[in-house]
Amino acid sequence: MTAPTQTTSPGQTSDGSPLETIKVNPKQDAGIERRMSGPGRIGVWIVVVLAGIWTVVPLLWMLLGSFKSSADVTSASPKWFFAPSLENYAGLFTGANNLGPYIVNSMLAAGISAILSLVLGTLAGYGLARTEMKGKRHLAFWIISTRMAPIAAVILPLFLMFRVAGLIDTLPGLILAYMTFNLPFATWLMQAFFAEIPPSIEESAKVAGCTNWQAFWYVVLPLSKSGLVTTGILCLVFAWNDYAFASTFAGPNSQTLPIAASQLVTQTGVDWGQLTAIGTIVVVPMVIAGLAVRRWLVTGLSLGAVTGE
Amino acid sequence: MKPDSVSVEERPAGARPSQQPEPRRQPRRLHFSAGLLAPAVVVMAILSVIPFITLIVMSFSRVRLLGGLRLEFAGLDNWARALTDIDLWTSWLLTAIFFVATVGLEMVLGIAIAFSLHKVIRGRSLLLSIILLPMFVAPVIVGLLGRYLTDPTFGLYAHVLQNLGIKEDILGNPTSAFIAVTLMDVWEWTPLVALIALAGFSSVNPSILEAAALDGAGQFKTLRHIVFPAISNVLLVALLIRSMDAVRYFDIITITTNGGPANATKIVPLRLFETAFRFFDLGYAAAIGLMMLIVTILIAQVFVRMLDKKGLTK
Numbered sequence: 001m002t003a004p005t006q007t008t009s010p011g012q013t014s015d016g017s018p019l020e021t022i023k024v025n026p027k028q029d030a031g032i033e034r035r036m037s038g039p040g041r042i043g044v045w046i047v048v049v050l051a052g053i054w055t056v057v058p059l060l061w062m063l064l065g066s067f068k069s070s071a072d073v074t075s076a077s078p079k080w081f082f083a084p085s086l087e088n089y090a091g092l093f094t095g096a097n098n099l100g101p102y103i104v105n106s107m108l109a110a111g112i113s114a115i116l117s118l119v120l121g122t123l124a125g126y127g128l129a130r131t132e133m134k135g136k137r138h139l140a141f142w143i144i145s146t147r148m149a150p151i152a153a154v155i156l157p158l159f160l161m162f163r164v165a166g167l168i169d170t171l172p173g174l175i176l177a178y179m180t181f182n183l184p185f186a187t188w189l190m191q192a193f194f195a196e197i198p199p200s201i202e203e204s205a206k207v208a209g210c211t212n213w214q215a216f217w218y219v220v221l222p223l224s225k226s227g228l229v230t231t232g233i234l235c236l237v238f239a240w241n242d243y244a245f246a247s248t249f250a251g252p253n254s255q256t257l258p259i260a261a262s263q264l265v266t267q268t269g270v271d272w273g274q275l276t277a278i279g280t281i282v283v284v285p286m287v288i289a290g291l292a293v294r295r296w297l298v299t300g301l302s303l304g305a306v307t308g309e
Numbered sequence: 310m311k312p313d314s315v316s317v318e319e320r321p322a323g324a325r326p327s328q329q330p331e332p333r334r335q336p337r338r339l340h341f342s343a344g345l346l347a348p349a350v351v352v353m354a355i356l357s358v359i360p361f362i363t364l365i366v367m368s369f370s371r372v373r374l375l376g377g378l379r380l381e382f383a384g385l386d387n388w389a390r391a392l393t394d395i396d397l398w399t400s401w402l403l404t405a406i407f408f409v410a411t412v413g414l415e416m417v418l419g420i421a422i423a424f425s426l427h428k429v430i431r432g433r434s435l436l437l438s439i440i441l442l443p444m445f446v447a448p449v450i451v452g453l454l455g456r457y458l459t460d461p462t463f464g465l466y467a468h469v470l471q472n473l474g475i476k477e478d479i480l481g482n483p484t485s486a487f488i489a490v491t492l493m494d495v496w497e498w499t500p501l502v503a504l505i506a507l508a509g510f511s512s513v514n515p516s517i518l519e520a521a522a523l524d525g526a527g528q529f530k531t532l533r534h535i536v537f538p539a540i541s542n543v544l545l546v547a548l549l550i551r552s553m554d555a556v557r558y559f560d561i562i563t564i565t566t567n568g569g570p571a572n573a574t575k576i577v578p579l580r581l582f583e584t585a586f587r588f589f590d591l592g593y594a595a596a597i598g599l600m601m602l603i604v605t606i607l608i609a610q611v612f613v614r615m616l617d618k619k620g621l622t623k
Contacts, residue, residue, distance in 0.1 A: 127345030153598035
């Protein structure tokens with residue numbers, strides 16, 4: 001499949017290590033903007049501003065809704081100004097539908113699957129990046145195709161397997177289900193990060209007396225910190241945001257936050273105040289985590305095929 | 310990132326020299342990398358090869374869940390049914406339209422946004438962060454927010470559209486419901502294309518652009534002959550990733566319309582789910598699942614060919 005393309009210059013590593021030699025300097029672009037004519041500049045700004053509004057309005061409306069009273073949240077004329085209250089959030093943590101267990105389940109299922117995928121995926125990714133074995137390409141292709149498989153087609157056989165193994169409605173079952181997409185993702189992505197570290201670095205470590213493992217652990221891993229963080233966070237986001245697997249495999253003992261959100265939609269109606277509050281709780285941590293790795297996001301989300309700014 | 314250089318000379322404590330500077334390094338390295346690969350490969354085999362075989366077996370069986378799980382051989386029944394099921398073919402058509410609409414819009418809008426962002430200098434970083442936000446929002450929440458915004462009595466977007474003269478119930482009407490779920494997917498994933506395309510634009514060497522400008526090439530000519538050829542690989546990667554995901558995900562539609570109204574948004578994964586977990590016809594669902602898998606592989610092959618032509622795969 002796609003190897004790091006020629007957008008990467010030789011010797012450049014995406015993690016900003018000292019090996020990095022070439023960096024796109026944003027200031028260099030200044031000449032381009034200066035050359036743009038008046039209408040061109042206006043056009044550019046129109047696109048950017050419209051894109052910003054299109055992006056922000058739904059999220060802002062959700063955030064505002066979560067602080068509205070139940071009358072304001074479904075008011076026929078949209079209310080931008082209102083007396084804020086915490087009643088929606090309070091409602092989520094009291095009474096029969098306490099959100100606490102859902103949050104714990106989400107954290108455990110997403111967190112553990114991300115950590116396991118990261119550990120196994122890092123080892124395998126390094127092995128894959130450095131191996132010279134025959135059939136390496138086939139192995140790599142198999143790993144990436146596992147990740148690309150349609151979710152619905154994966155859920156079906158897992159449902160039978162989990163029934164036989166008694167894993168329906170258990171956290172370990174959910175964690176395993178999340179590893180079906182997170183483990184190949186982590187392996188492939190770490191492989192891409194490791195491939196950018198020149199093997200000569202470990203070679204010299206080994207000449208200096210390190211074993212294979214020591215060269216990996218003490219020399220290569222510290223150089224891959226940004227790759228590790230990016231991979232871990234993206235695995236966490238994918239698992240945390242999952243609905244398809246949780247809606248099939250989770251039961252009363254293992255329900256996650258997206259399930260809690262969908263359960264607020266009932267035959268009799270929807271409590272939109274509480275729903276916007278749950279939405280905010282689900283979204284805010286992932287947005288913070290995602291933006292924290294923004295610099296390596298291109299590499300992460302293109303599975304290492306493109307190296308970014 | 311801070312330049313945390315690890316010099317080889319100052320090996321951390323605990324990194325003892327190995328007994329002998331090995332003469333037979335190649336085999337040892339092979340064992341080493343195979344050992345690293347083993348645990349993940351075993352887990353992936355359990356989570357992908359066994360399910361894959363199970364799926365094939367299921368597609369040739371009648372699956373009984375009541376009174377203990379049983380598989381009864383059904384020959385080609387499920388496959389014959391899948392190939393002649395008009396409803397399923399309608400779903401495939403909807404899937405194709407959904408695929409072309411979402412991926413097409415995301416590519417066009419993503420490239421336009423990336424191009425514009427690339428031209429912006431002051432505040433680019435903040436603008437990019439804002440535009441990336443939807444990617445981190447759980448698809449379920451995107452769907453629920455879509456319902457909230459398009460509700461005919463209190464939805465913000467419904468309100469705006471009503472003022473523009475569009476008064477119908479957006480998710481209650483087949484055409485507008487289809488457009489709405491398409492736009493929700495576009496809202497969530499256009500940022501991904503924009504992000505990848507922006508990396509492409511940033512990789513174009515500014516001095517080549519300077520030279521083009523000095524030679525008197527206009528904006529459009531520069532774009533057409535220098536910028537786009539240079540970033541076409543990057544765009545191909547974006548297209549591949551979005552195409553694969555367009556077949557994979559279905560959360561937004563599930564939570565918004567669940568295939569309705571009048572099956573107008575019932576793309577194949579939703580029909581599979583309904584067949585499997587509402588009618589508990591797991592054998593037939595497995596045949597549908599394998600069809601999806603085959604289609605995914607075919608699409609992936611097309612892209613791998615295109616990337617191969619450009620010499621991008623090893």
